[in-house]
Amino acid sequence: MNKENVDDTYKTVRLTIMVWTCFSGKKAGPLMVFDEGGVRSEEYMDVILDGLLSFVDDLLEHPKEDII
Numbered sequence: 001m002n003k004e005n006v007d008d009t010y011k012t013v014r015l016t017i018m019v020w021t022c023f024s025g026k027k028a029g030p031l032m033v034f035d036e037g038g039v040r041s042e043e044y045m046d047v048i049l050d051g052l053l054s055f056v057d058d059l060l061e062h063p064k065e066d067i068i
């Protein structure tokens with residue numbers, strides 16, 4: 001780590017992503033990650049239909065009881 005062998009440079013690329021999830025009580029819903037630039041309305045509707053509504057369906061499902 002001699003000073004003559006070290007060049008202090010900082011190169012970063014800013015990356016912006018959108019992360020979407022939901023939860024209720026102890027149950028977590030799906031985690032969805034979207035690329036930089038966000039989502040269009042059609043993609044957002046897919047998130048709601050595929051992610052949120054399926055999660056709500058799972059929450060509303062009756063617990064399965066073991067049949068003895």
